[in-house]
Amino acid sequence: MAEIVSLAEAVQRAIHDGDSVAMEGFTHLIPFAAGHEVIRQRRRDLTLIRMTPDLIYDQLIGAGCARKLIFSWGGNPGVGSLHRFRDAVEHAWPAALEIEEHSHAGMANRYVAGASGLPFAVLRGYNGTGLESLNGDHGAAPTIQPITCPFTGETLTAVAAIRPDVAVIHAQRADRSGNVQFWGIAGVQKEAVLAAQRSVVTVEEIVDRLDPRPGAVVLPSWTVSYVAHVPGGAHPSYALGYSVRDNDYYVAWDAIGRDRDVFSGWLDEHVYAVPAGKS
């Protein structure tokens, strides 16, 4: 059964130095407030997993929380670069960042394998790409391998399962028992939570009863570790029905993320100086 706790307590209990952490949410429902709390609690040496690192991981990487990033698209959508991510990869600031890179299809299937309790998933993908050829390079364990279909003999691609220590997501609602409900663009959050050992879910609202909603994803309370009530916890991403994506913030981030000092000032003012759940 999920425990309903404060955001600070959820992060403290679920996420430890050195953990692999998947904070998912595909453009929609990105758990920014939880990410900021991880920065505030100064977690270190995390392996951060996320299809689209987005601003949330730009911030965590710039704050020095990450040792490794597993991802498939590291840009600021519609705007340009993630400059903190680039600075870490190009200049090892504030620390060197190991990377494990995939395509979206590969990452999505890796989560599916993790959620399914399988060691790998199969897809048609990567053939002829640089991602395939550098796989296993640089001392890393390979996560992309050709596999022969036992029925047709066709050569397909196997990708290794992702099993994070912790999954962190944001949802529209939970009830008082900790059952979680979210809708709209659902991304890979269900798979991430089911693939992970532990999970933290921040929600816009805690309600007495979850009204059934067509198309909504429901994570029963017994699949979730901690639920925290954090209204607006996806900002500058959004929660359909509660908020809209703050596109101006994404555009403005370019100048903040571009400069180390401006970024550090932003961290002080907007994360370290702010109580949990308020950034």
Add this chain to the structure above:
Amino acid sequence: MTGLNPAAVSELAYTADEMMTVAASRALRDGMTCFVGIGLPSAAANLARATHAPGLVLVYESGTIGAKPTELPLSIGDGILAETADAVVSVPEIFNYWLQPGRIDVGFLSAAQIDRFGNINTTVIGGDYWNPGVRLPGAGGAPEIAASCREVIVVVRQSRRSFVERVDFVTSVGYGSGPGDRERLGLTGAGPKKIITDLGVLEPDPATLEFTLTGLFPGVSAAAAKERTGWDLAVALDPEIIAGPTPAELDALRNLQSFVPQTHPTFSPKPTPGSTTDDR
């Protein structure tokens, strides 16, 4: 008869980017299904839907199928895409059930670098992969879009920096190193059929699959296009002169774009002046 009216003429003035987006939109036919990348491809696909192809089915990798935005989304997951979609599916589902089996007619992609066989790089430029000169966003959905859509159209601004003899990294495969490579790699789609730039249109030579300049925008010369290509660009015998944007196309495009927050061009590989992080 108002063609000589200076006011009307200035209304029809347009930028190279607008011409590119209009030309890209014309490549989409009504009723097609289109897997849309963000940026230039999204603008062109939405323009097509707002003009000649109202039945164009826009599919975004966020899992929104049949999205009908009335304003251009900044990201592939803006709320307006989910709210206007015929169906919203999970990310594993959009790639596994919808893209992979070859259900999508056309994939619409952009590029940071592209070579004469339409291979695309959006991963790293300069240095090597582990110590890149410039780290770009990476693959996203593009490798499988390029592999599995029935065909692919690439929209990219043309320069010696983007049109290169050899891409620094193959993020998404076009024709590999020439005829036979897609079949050998087991890529199910037909590959890139057009590269639409801010100068004109390139199409693969039927025999060699090398991209050849087959269309030019008004006022652009083949020599200018060759000058802005990093390989010895082949030019068709008599490149088509592509008609400029119509007033209706320009109006529709500007109307769509009037909602978008001002952004920097994506994938700028240039170091930024004043950046504290640039020590190259």
